[in-house]
Amino acid sequence: MSAATTRSRTARIPTPDRLCAEAVDLAREAAEEAAWPGVVGEHVALVSEGDRVVTHYFECKEPGYRGWRWAVTVARASRAKNVTLDETVLLPGSDALLAPEWVPWSERLRPGDMGPGDLLPTEAEDPRLEPGYTGEDEPLPNSPVSEVSEELAALVDAEDAELTTRPSVTTRGSIASVAEELGTRRARVLSRYGLRLAADRWDEEFGAKTPMAQAAPASCVTCAFLVPMAGSLKQAFGVCANEFAPADGRVVSLSYGCGGHSEAAVMPKPVKPAPHALDTLQVDDYSLRPAASGSVPALADGPTEDLGHS
Secondary structure, eight states, X not given: OOHHHHHHHHSOOOOOOHHHHTTHHHHHHHHHHHXXXXXXXXXXXXXXXETTEEEEEEEEOOTTOTTEEEEEEEEEOTTOOOEEEEEEEEXXXXXXXXXXXXXXXXXHOOTTOOOTTOOOOOOTTOTTXXXXXXXXXXXXXXXXXXXXXXXXXXXXXXXXXXXXXXXXXXXXXXXXXXXXXXXXXXXXXXXXXXXXXXXXXXXXXXXXXXXXXHTOSSOGGGOTTEEEOXXXXXXXXXXXXXXXXXXXXXXEETTOOOTTOTTSSSSOOOOOOOOOSSOOSSOOOOOSSOSSSSSXXXXXXXXXXOOSOO
């Protein structure tokens, strides 16, 4: 037997069994039992699933299930004349109305969805955050800074200690003066990954590629309404303080711009063309008829000249 003949026999579609194909009433009763009468519509198709196994499809008239079909599979044992019920399910068709793919609640939230009283927990390993203080700058136990801090702490806790000026005692040594500025009193701070995500989001909404920036007379870097940001963000972003601008109170890119630029009104105006040498705006009055009657004006009679006639 050749390989081509083997492939043709394995890939062939089995012919529907006659008794299973004729069991439409049995399939309808099973579908109506799973739903209820009146919901199961017309018989639309049948498909042979294998030897003596046929699936009957009925139209579904259930509201909200447009394009769905009741699928009832019936089967018959070998050499048996009775057709038995296999299963009944409701399946979507090619044009069925399906629900959107399920999304976890942690990925379902979108900007602007939070309201008053809502809480948004963050994961312990959120890549946007990192520890605010790791203890790497902690002075060594035997260092002079640590010894001084311990002595001052013991002196303050003593009952007979009389200090006129109480020094600030800290276990962080040399970084105490900049602790709040560095954010070390917060449990977690923004990581570089979280900072990059925020920068990309701000640049997409108020950046140089927006239609508003493309039509602006100048960029925000030269605008007086731009409030600079602190840290590394000040190199690329600022906060708009123009109440009439579309980005008022929002973080904008330095390359962003709008018509509310502070120098838009004092920018040089385009040069006006020189006036025409011929004044075409002045109206000249011309009379359409002579002042007196006749085509020749009347003149006073003067002395006649001798023209040599008799």
